[in-house]
């Protein structure tokens with residue numbers, strides 16, 4: 104079978120695979136990670152093509168010309184909440200022109216809106232939740248001209264009816280070890296230099312060490328609409344195999360970035376990974392997302408084996424807010440983590456979110472104070488967006504905080520997050536203003552200068568400088584557009 108996996112055109116440089124899906128304020132640009140994993144698995148038995156239209160600035164016309172050239176049997180269309188209507192409409196255009204092609208929609212909205220998605224004449228099948236193995240089975244059934252009734256995680260149309268098969272169990276650790284390395288898919292289908300994380304060496308590859316997260320954060324759409332709470336990690340040797348492959352084959356790649364929040368929650372796993380990395384004499388630097396509950400010993404061991412930065416979701420400097428959002432961490436624990444990271448010489452990129460239920464001017468004040476005190480190497484601040492399917496969305500809806508229930512309205516004209524919730528004591532305008540204020544207060548104040556010096560005078564200082572310049576340019580562009 105010939106399978107065309109499409110990250111569909113939307114706003115230029117829009118990325119669907121970040122927690123807060125938008126076009127980024129600091130030049131960050133994600134790989135179409137999940138579609139790439141599925142491409143790897145399907146590519147074992149089929150002819151596949153992965154197309155990243157927002158990154159290549161492709162419009163619909165270019166996609167249609169490309170499909171004409173490839174002549175696929177199946178088109179897999181990725182989706183995200185803000186782009187869902189757009190994504191469905193692209194599938195409709197494809198289906199209208201090529202009625203014989205089977206169209207499959209994937210992505211977080213698929214688990215929430217499978218029924219309404221299938222009411223579109225453009226979509227034949229929906230693969231709900233985690234989808235690589237589901238797609239594999241769907242394509243096999245289509246190839247063998249069998250029906251889809253035994254394929255878990257699938258919704259589809261049959262004789263004018265919409266059928267929803269039961270959910271599929273999430274993958275196991277063994278399943279994850281079976282999936283081909285995503286870095287190989289990137290190198291075959293994409294241009295590695297198109298992707299940029301403002302906290303990583305450039306160019307980098309974004310990889311998952313595992314999937315799923317057992318924590319309960321109310322706002323997290325990954326756990327509640329896509330990858331679930333079942334925690335499963337690849338084996339340390341499989342992860343290091345991929346790093347070795349990158350080191351030996353992708354010479355332009357400077358860093359492997361582990362995107363999973365759960366990379367550090369099992370100390371035993373982290374230490375086994377580090378041991379394997381050292382034993383094989385791997386040299387390529389790496390970095391990861393982490394929770395602020397790793398102990399000093401682990402941070403130190405990570406730092407000593409080329410881990411360049413920890414990207415940490417602190418989210419708030421208020422214990423009330425951390426409890427409200429069920430982060431499972433206290434400000435006191437976060438402070439301890441910062442001290443330990445400092446002692447171990449580990450740089451920290453801190454993430455925050457403004458506007459979750461319970462946010463007030465007072466809690467914002469506590470977050471601002473915490474940001475100052477943490478003095479981390481960089482920060483990201485997001486506007487809290489209640490994605491359908493999350494506990495946060497239900498809270499916002501039940502309490503009448505939601506100003507907009509149409510995911511297509513979640514972004515402003517430039518593709519940046521806008522606040523779509525308003526509380527009695529904190530309006531949507533105040534939430535947006537606060538996010539901009541915190542970012543400007545951090546990066547455009549004299550206090551940033553010592554942080555800047557600290558970054559450019561360490562081991563990869565020249566790379567850090569280039570990365571800071573690139574992010575600063577994107578951030579200033581964002582500020583000017585907001586002003587206009």
Ligand code: SF4
Pocket residue numbers: 316317318319320323324325326364365394416
């Ligand atoms: S720690 Fe919270 S935000 Fe991070 S993946 Fe887990 S549930 Fe989501």
